[in-house]
Amino acid sequence: MTPSMTRSATPSILPAWVLRRPHWPLVALHVPLTVQAPVYSIIGMEGRPSAPLIMIPAAAALGALQLRHSLAAARGERPAGWRWSYAALLLLAYVPVIWIGANWQAMGILALASTVMLLRPRTALPVCAAQMLVPVTIEIKSVMGASLLEIVTMMIYATVIPPLFATALVGGARLVRLVNELYATRTELAATAVGEERVRVSRDLHDLLGQSLSAISLKGDLALRLLAKDAAAARGEVESLTGVAREALRGVRAIARDEHAVSLRTEIEGAAALLGAAGVDTEFDVADLPPLPGPAQNALAWAIREGTTNLLRHSEAQTCSITLSRHNGTVRLEIVNDGVRGVAAPGSGLAGVGERARAVSGSSATTVRDGRFRLSVEVPEEAL
Template structure:
C-alpha cells in the first residue's frame, strides 16, 4: 500500500516539474528571465493544486471548492501557452488527469479526457506549425498524440490504482474485524451453552452428594466421582470450544439429558426413532445443542416433574419438540441461550422457537430441512 502511493506521487511529480524545467533550460524556444521566473512560480502553484486534487481522488473523494481550483488550474495551463510556447504544453497532462478524476461519473472521465486532448492537440499544432514544415508538423502531432494518451492514462491509472488499494485495505480491515467479532460471538455462544449445562449438572450432582452423604455414603461417593469426571470433561470441552473443535452428537446429548434429568427427579420420556438419529453432522450439531439448552433451561428456570423429547422426520423436515412442566413465573425472558439456538438453526436453514402454554408448560421446537448444512457467517 505504501509503495503504491509512492509510485503514484513520483509519476505525477515528474510531469509536474517538466514544464518549468523545459522553460528554464530553453528546451524548444528561448525565454527571458521573467518567463523563467513566471514558469517556476506558476509551476509550483499548479503542482500544489494538482496534488490536492490527487490526494482527495485517491481517497475516493473530492476536495473542497474543487470546481474553483480546477478552473484555476485550467486558466494557469492555457493562458500562458502563447507566451511560453511548446515548452509549457506538458502542463496539460496533470490537468487532464485532474479533470478525469474530479468530474462526476459516468461521463466525467470521458469528457475530462477528450476535452483537454482536443484543445491540447489544436494548441500544439498551432504552435509547432509556425516553425516546422507540414510533414514535420504531422509527425510531431502523431508523437504528441501518442505521448499525451500514454502519459494521461498513466497518471489517471496510478491514481485509480492507489484508490483501489486503499479500498482493498479498508475492506480487509473490515473483514478482519468481522471475523474477530464473529469468533467472539461463537466462543461466547458455545461457552454459554456448554458451561450453562455443565455447571447446572455439577451443581445438581453436588447437592445430591451432600444429601446422600449421611444416608448413603457409597452412593454419595459415586456422585462425587461422577462430578469430578464431569468437571474434567467440561475443562476438555472448554479447550475444544476455544479451538472451534467442540463437536456434540444428538445421541450423546439425549442420553446425557436423560441421566441428568433422572438425577434431578424429572420423569423423562424419549420418543426418538433410531432411524431419526441417522442425520447429517450439521443437523446433529444443531439438535444436540437444542437438547443441551433445553435441559439447562429446565434445571435453571423450572420445577419440572415431567419432560418429553420427541424427534420427528417427515416431508423433508426434521422437528425436535421438547416439553416440560413446572415453569416458574415470571419468565427470565429470551436469554442468550435461546438466541444462540435460533442463530444455529437459522444458519442451518431452519428455525427455533420457545413458548409457554397456559398450564405452565414450556415448549421448545426446532425445525430443520432434511438436507441441513451449517452456513458460515459472512
C-alpha cells in the same frame, strides 16, 4: 479468532505500506510530469531557454494544484473551491505557452487530468477536445516544411502522449481510491470476524458450562444427601461430579481452539442421565433417529443440551418429553416440560439455539401454554 479466519478476513495482494499510505505513489507520479516542462524550458529543448526564476515557481504551483485535485479524486470528491483552483491551473498550464512555446506544452497533461477529475463527463469531453488543440496547433507550426514522416510522428505525439499521461494520473487517483476502499473493507471484515468469533465462543461456553454446572450442582446436592445414609453411593456421585468437571474443562479448551464437536446421541444420553438425577420423569421418542450430516447434528445436539439446561434452571419440572421426528426432508426436535415458573423472556441460551438452527437453514420456536414449555427446532436433513 482462528488463523484461518484471520487469513480469510484480511486478504491482500499489496504490500502493507501501500495499504496504509496509498497516496505516496500518487504523489511520486506527479513529480516527473511536473518537472519535465521546466527542465525543457530551462535547457531550451525546443526553442530558446527560459528563465528558471519564472519556470520553477510556476511549475511548482501548477503541480501543487494538480496534486490537490488528484488527492481529492482519490477520496471520491472534489476539493473545496475547486472552480478557482481549476481556473488557476488552466491559466498556468496554457498562458505561458504564448511566450515559452512548445517547451511548456507538456503542462497541458495536468490540465487534461484535472478536467476529467473535476468536470462531469458531458462537460469534460468537449473541454478536453478544446485543450488538445493547443499541442496540435504548436506541432503544426513546428513541422511546417518538414518531411511527411516527421509530420506524422509529431502529430501522433501531440494527440496520443498528453491523453496517455493524463489517463495515468486519473487512473492513479482511482487506484488510490480503490486501495483505500480495499483497506477499509479488509478492516471491516477483520472486525466482523472477531465479532463473530466472540459470539461463537460466548454462545458455546454458555451452552457447555450451563449444563455442566447444573450437573455439578445436582450431583453435589445428591452426594450431600447420601453422605449420611450411603457413603459408597455418595462417593460414587462425587466421582461422577469430578468426571463432569474434567469433561467441562476439556470442552472449554476445545471451544477456545474451535475444535469442540457434539454428538446427538451423546447429548441424548447425557440429557437422560442429568434429568434422571434431577428426578424428572423423562420420555424419549428418538428411535427413528436418522443419520444426519455434521451441521444438522450439531444444531440439534446443542438444542438438546440447552433445552435440558433451560429446564433445570428455569422450571420445577416433574415430567419432560424429548421427541425427534422426520417429515418431508426435515428433522424436528421437540422438548416439552411442565413446571414453568411464570413467563420469562428467552435468554441468550435459547437465542443461541435459534442462531445455530438458522445457520443450517432451519428454525426454532418456543411456546408456553397451560404451564408447559415447548422448544421446537427444525433443520433440513441435508443441512450444509
